[in-house]
Structure formats: structure tokens, C-alpha cells
Amino acid sequence: MKLQCVSLWLLGTILMLCSVDNHGLRRCLISTDMDHIEESFQEIKRAIQAKDTFPNVTILSTLETLQIIKPLDVCCVTKNLLAFYVDRVFKDHQEPNPKILRKISSIANSFLYMQKTLRQCQEQRQCHCRQEATNVTRVIHDNYDQLEVHSAAVKSLGELDIFLAWIAKNHEVMSSA
């Protein structure tokens, strides 16, 4: 009887943790309309990426950095990258074309909304940044610094599809409602 009770208690705890963990993330980003961001990017992708004159240099995909991130670090990395784009990339980019500027602005607004929902989840649940997540964030910032600011900003905007694809992959359930 006691053994059965203990085993049942353990099983229930595990299930609850798993569901909480997944459900929290899913719930945090479930309301984001990734399709809108992707569509906006596709319209400016040609213009933005044409300005990138350094094809052999990458900021986000150095040594497959995003590919090796573990699920536990996804929440931290997502949070850091969203801050990177909002705080550095969108501010450093100078877009003369108004149509392209409108699309970039809509993408930036969507990133801001994603940051807000993620901050709420972070307050309710633990979104701790481990060392690995911190290392990945630092590499990205270093890559961004090696280039000239305008070129780096343009390159970072050009790599938005990589970032959006990474978010859709790690948060598959919520990528499209």
C-alpha cells in the first residue's frame, strides 16, 4: 500500500512538472502570430539581403550555434535574442525606403509583444539562464560587433528568417495557431 502510494505520488509529480513546463512555454508564445512576422519578412527579404555584402560572415549561425541549444536553454536564449534585436538591431538599422521601414517596424512591434508575454511567463515560472545559454548570447553579440554597425544591422535583419525558423522549431506547437 505504501509503495503504491509513493509510486503514484511520484508519477503524478513528474507529470505535473512536465505539463507545467511545456504548457508554460506553449502558453507564453501561443498567442504570437508567427505567420504574420514571416510574411512581413518575406516581403523585405530581397531588399534587405541584397544589401548584405559579406555573405561569408554570419551572426546567428556561427558553428551552428542555434542548433545545439538544449530545450532547457530555449527560454533563456529566446529571451536574450529578442532583446538583442529590439535593443541593438532595430535601432542600428537606418532604412531609407518607407515600405521596407514599415515592414521592419511591424516586425519590431511583434518582437516587443513577444518580449512582454515572455516576461510574464518568466515572472510566474523559472526561466533561468544557464551558462550555455549565456555563452551563446555572448557569441552572437561578438559576431555583431566584428562588423560595421550598419552592415551588422543589415546582416542581422537579413538573418531574421533563421531566428524565426529557430523559434518555430523549438516552439512547434505554438508556431501556427
Add this chain to the structure above:
Amino acid sequence: MLPRLVVLLAAFLSRRLGSDAHGTELPSPPSVWFEAEFFHHILHWTPIPNQSESTCYEVALLRYGIGPWNSISNCSHALSYDLTAVTLDLYRSNGYRARVRAVDGSRHSNWTITNTRFSVDEVTLTVGSVKLEIHNGFILGKIQPPRPKMAPANDTYESIFSHFREYEIAIRKVPGNFTFTHKKVKHENFSLLTSGEVGEFCVQVKPSVTSRTNKGMWSKEECISLTRQYFTVTNVIIFFAFVLLLSGALAYCLALQLYVRRRKKLPRVLLFKKPNAFIFISQRPSPETQDTIHPLDEEAFLKVSPELRNSDLHGSTDSGFGSTKPSLQTEEPQFLLPDPHPQADRTLGNGEPPELGDSCSSGSSNSTDSGICLQEPSLSPSTGPTWEQQVGSDSRGQDDSGIGLVQNSEGQAGDTQGGSALGHDSPPEPEVPAEQDPTAVVFRGYLRQTRCAEEKATKTGCLEEELPLTGDLGPKFRGCLDDEAGLHPPALAKGYLKQDPLEMTLASSGAPTEQWNQPTEEWSLLALSNCSDLGTSDWSFAHDLAPLGCVAAPGGLLGSFNSDLVTLPLISSLHSSE
């Protein structure tokens, strides 16, 4: 002079510089882009202006973020190049960048780089094939994803685009070229409801992935014809079920009819033996007559000629069926009818012209009755009416003995005596008519013994005469009676016919029926009065006739009228009780 030299030098130098610039500077392709499908990545570029035949293009590829440019083709004269083989990991990497430059001899142009990073997003989604089937009025479609040869084994369309695959289907009916019906399905298998329409339907499919911005390409049109299915499984089953039901019902009705109409057997108690016609007639009861057994008159038998004994007539033990055998005609009569008043009879008999002929003897085959011989009236005087006399004498209440006596020649008078003895009670009487009447009438078949067996002189005379109730006219009356009696039997007799010579004369008159009817009726009355009312004083002749033979058979007259003589055996008719 000097200005002219300066101008020439400047022109020469400018021309030289121009040629150098033209040689080193080669225009680069204006644009380079990828046109890619699932594992079919083709790099396209636009040619340089004023390209010569020696102009070719160099293609280089770079993996985004990694390493130097890799030259793929040194000199390509085409305006496209297939880079599928070197971009197999396109779907798992961040993309590629490619560049192209024109080369003309030693000169080469600047590189032209693709504008965008070549990634998964730039792959146009296509469909491998679409298969259509018709099943129960539905069009079933199966979409086959692309299966390129260069794709690695692990990289399938379904594995790369694992989720949110969608297909848009456009259906059109052949007559209408621009009327499409669109439908979105989320699986590779789909069904279309035709709602009973028949004809040719064409279908096109465009794939897409909802989580991606990849564009889709419409597939090749697939058409299928839909005809009205009459021989579907359901219809065939229903048809056979109906046939079985109908045949079952018919079989049931047929069996029922056969059972109802089967030959039924009557119960044994209800079975009756089919009566023999002859026996039935012979058994017909006579309501008035009684079966009387008349003992045989031995004396009468003794008078039978030995020839006749052995004759066929003797042989016929029945009541006279037999015969009109010519042999009997020549034979002497077997029995003679007794004549109570031989003289009177003789007169009557003599007076009367022998009208009886040997009709029976000659052609007695005319008798239609069974054994009754109707003597055809003939004017042959040779045959005397001896029989008439005899018959008349014997007609006294004598029933039909069943013996037919055929009128014979006169030479057989002796025999007739014996014949006339039939039914005659008084033995001496037969002798008298035998002597008086030389001619004996031998009848064949059945003989009806009339009471008034007197000869009938003339039927007409008898008819005209009233029937007096006096004894003087007894003989005549008898004759008339005989006449009537003779006339009556054929009408009333059903089995035996009275062979009365008077009867024959009447027949020869020419109006047998009418004449017969009258005496028949009268005679019937007389007979009734004679026999049934014996002793009554109504009819004097009845009293006179009483001894004639009425007494003998009280009901005999009626019986004879009813002609139940068939039932009377021969023996019984021989003797008439008095």
C-alpha cells in the same frame, strides 16, 4: 604642325585606352537568381549585353556564413546551371549564396551575386502526381508528393515538411473551361462528391505548407470520366433479391394450385359401380306391371318343330334379342299365338289383305330396336295375314313373349300354330289358327302379345269405326283393338316391338304416326279400362275382353304398354295366365 600631332596622339591614346577598358571590363550578368523546386535547384542568370560566341559564365557557390567561394563551373555557355548536387543540405542549413560572372577569353566580368540567401523558403512546392478513381459515385483522389532522384533517402517531402501540409484542389467539368470549384484538403487522400453528375471531370492540385511562406505550383490536370452506374453491387444485389422473392412467390402459388387441384379420391362409401346400360334398361321397373312368372306350356313346346328347337331362335334364351336372322324366316314359327275365335279371326284375317310382307324376312335388318323386327309394310299378297289372326287371338292379355315372329309364307301354317301358342292358354286354340291360317308368321326378335290379336281387316276401317261397346263387334273391336294394340306397342314399347301385321298395314298407309297416335291413345284407355278395371260395367267390351286375356295379366296391358317386356324372360311370356 604641333597641334596636329597632339590631336593625333590624343586620338591614338584614347583608342588604346578604350580597347583596354573594353578588354578588361566585361559586363557582369545583370541578375542571378535561383529557381528551385524540391531537390531541384537551378541557378539562372541573364546574359550580358553584346555577348559574343566565346562568352561563357563562371558559377561559384558559397555556403552562407562558412568558407570561401567554391567554383562550380568555369565556363558555362548556358544561362542556367543545376546546383542540386552541391546544395543537398539546403533544407537543414541556413542557405547558400551563388555568384556568376562572364568570361570571355582572358577577360572576365565582375561577379554577380544572388540577391537573397538561397534557403528553404525559396523552394517552390510541387506535387509529384495525382491519381483519380471512381467509387460509388465519388471521385477518390490520391496525391503523390515529389520524389526526386537526387534527394537523399532520409530527406522526403513528408519528413522535411512534416506538419501543416495542405493542398488546394481545383475541379472543373469538361464542357466548362473556366468554371472551377476550389477545395482545400489537409491530407494526400481526398474524395469529391459528384452528386449524381455524369461526364468528364478534371482536377488540379496545388500544395502548400501553412507554417511557411513557400509558394506552390499547380499540378498537371488529371481528368476522369464519370458514367452512370447501373450495374453497381448494390443494384445487382437488389435485383437478385427481387428475382429470388418473385420466384419464391411464384413457386409457392404454383405449389398451392397443384395441391388444391390434385386428383382427389372419393371415399369408398361414395363410390358407385358404373351401371351397365343394358342391365339398367333391363332392370327398369315397371310401375304397374308386376313380374309375373309364367310357367311354360309344355304342349306349346311340344309343337315346336325340331328344326326350330335347334335353331338360333331357340338358342336365344333371352327375351328375344337376336334377331333378324334370315334363317329364321324360313323356319316355321316356334310358337303360335292362340286364337280364341278362330273363325272370326279367320275372316278378319282372310279379309285383310296380307299386307305384311317379308320385310322382316327379307330385310329385317331395318329393325332398329334390339331384336325387334319391324315388318315393313309390303303389298305382297302372298304373305297372308295369318299371323295377324294368330296375333289377334293371342292378344288377349298376352304379354310380349319376347319372341319375334316373322311373317312367313303360307306354307308354314302348321308351324305358326306352334308359334301362336305362345302365351296362349288354351291348347286347342293353336290348332285352329294353324288350320285356318295356312300362313304362319314367324317373327324374329321379340313378339308382343296383344290382347286383341284379331286380324285387322283394314286399319282405316277400324279407325273409322267407332268402338262400339257391343259384343257383336267384339271381333272387330278386337281387331280394332288389335289394330290399336298393334299401333300402340311401337310407341310405348321400349324394349320390344309388337310385330303386328295390322300394325304393318297401318304403317303402309302412309301416315303411320298420326294414325298410330289415335289408336294408341284409345287403346291405352281401353287397355286401362280392360285390364285395370276388370268387372266394371263401363265397358261392355271390356267384359268381353276379359276372358281374352285381360284376366290373365291384370297389369299386363299396362305392363306391355310400358314395354317392360325386356325384363320379362322368354319363359314367362310363353304362358299367359288366365
